[in-house]
Amino acid sequence: MSSTRLLILGVLHDETLNGYEIRRRLELWGADQWANVAFGSIYHGLTKMSQEGLLEIVEKGRGGSTVYGITDIGRQEFQRLLAEAWWRVKPVIDPFQAALTFMNHMPKEQLLSALGSRSAQLRSLLAMCEPAIEGKVQYGAPRHITECVRLNMARTRAELDWIEDAIPRIEKDELP
Amino acid sequence: MSSTRLLILGVLHDETLNGYEIRRRLELWGADQWANVAFGSIYHGLTKMSQEGLLEIVEKGRGGSTVYGITDIGRQEFQRLLAEAWWRVKPVIDPFQAALTFMNHMPKEQLLSALGSRSAQLRSLLAMCEPAIEGKVQYGAPRHITECVRLNMARTRAELDWIEDAIPRIEKDELP
DNA sequence: AAGTTTGTATTCAAATTTGAGTAGCTGTCA
DNA sequence: TGACAGCTACTCAAATTTGAATACAAACTT
Structure with missing residues (x-):
């Protein structure tokens, strides 16, 4: 259901890696920005999928690390999960919407300063992404x-636009 | 960490309700589109937060349902969680990005038809939201x-725009 | 050379989420 | 009137996620 399995299988598609390296790879791809890739999730996925025969241990502990590789069934499952991820539109989980829902429980002042702060945070997130887009990195x-x-940037910009639009409306007491 | 607690506390802020009604209320607010509000999550949250003293049982089972109300500590916690949700920018969990990551593992044909299908699905989602926006409902x-x-619509439109932009690029083999 | 930080690699308990199942009640339609 | 659908209300096991803790090696500092 979640994308953790898909991500692990995908990372192991062409090479064998240990849990730590997998997590690193995913971080490199920015997956920590849109998926649950805490170490615990990765290691759990690895042991679970090994039990299910989707993965196999290529190199066991013995002082060294535990390296995993994908099996044929794992490859099939990867394709299945991938197809599903492409075809099925699933809702995006967004903590900010919960905040929005209770807008009316925040004093106007706080609302405005929180929005100001968010706006700045989002802008700097966007700025951080620029170099990646331009192929610099x-x-x-x-x-x-x-x-x-x-x-990701497009989504972030959507939130930013909402904020910029909301600020004057809150000031004019049109919101909440 | 997740928004479930905030949502439950917020719903119970001004009235006492049972688990089923809480879930209904959240669905009415569209929370099923951006949060984890399966029945299990709600009922778990209710029993947990009761144990912690954030909620209290106002009316116990006895054939009727178990109705919960918020306590003073619960109200404090609500404010705390709400402030955090407003100030801290937390990443949005998006299953589609995982699909995107492995774009290169999909044959061009499938990619194009999946995108076509998504585009249609997203458009109809947007259409469904229109009446709500215009205050009809x-x-x-x-x-x-x-x-x-x-x-939500703005975010959805962001994804749609990305798709519309990607389709020709895939056709021209600029992607992946 | 001892002490400190940083990076690698993993484990674990506790918390949460999922998905499916149960059971009672109400309306309705034949 | 009885059977079947649909709504209300909840439970539960299994799966997943979190967050913190551990251990050990390399690099760096003083």
Whole structure:
């Protein structure tokens, strides 16, 4: 259901890696910005999918690390999950909407200063992404990864636009 | 960490309700589009927060339902969580980005038809929201709830724009 | 050379989320 | 009138996620 399995299988599609490296790879791809890729999630996924035969242990502990590789069934499952992810539109989980829902419980002052702060935070997030978009930075991630960054930026800009629009309306007491 | 607690506390801020009604209320507000509000999550939150003293049982089972109300500590916690939700920018969890990440593992044909399908699905989602925005439908949700819908639509449009932009690029083999 | 930070690699308990199932009640339609 | 659908209200096991803790090695500092 969540994308953790898909991500792990995808990372292991062409190489064998240990849990730590997988997590690193995902971070490189910016997956920490839009998925649950805490170490715990990764290691859990690895042991679970090994039990299910989607992965196999290529190199066991013995002082060294535990390296995983994908199996044939794992590859099939990868394709299945990937197709599903492409075809099925699933809702985006967004903590800010919960904040929005209770807008009316915040004093006007706080609302305005929180929005100001968010606006600044979002702007600097966008600024941080610029170099990646312009191809300045290519840490070895495939080129199409920039598309994730683009989409992310577009979403962020959407929130920013909402904020810029909301601020004057709150000032004029049209909101909430 | 997630918004479930905030949502439950917020719903119970001004009235006492049972688990089922809480879930209904949240659905009315569209929370199922951007939060984890499965029944299990709600009921778990209710029992947990009761144990912690944030909620109290106002009316116990006895054939009837278990009705919860918020306590003073619960109100404090609500304010705390609300402030945090407003000030701290937290990442949005988006399953589609995982799909995007492995774009290169999909044959061009499938990519194009999946995008076509998504585009249609997103358009109809947007169409469904229109009446809510124009104030045609007010099932009793506070007026500022439309702001959630607006923001949601803006995000959806961002994805749609990305798709419209990507389709020709894929056709021209500029992607992946 | 001892002490401190930083990076690698993992584990674990506790918290949360999912998804499916149960059971009672109400309306309705034949 | 009885059977079947749909709504209300909830439970539960299994899966996942979180957040913090651990351990050990390399690098850096004083």
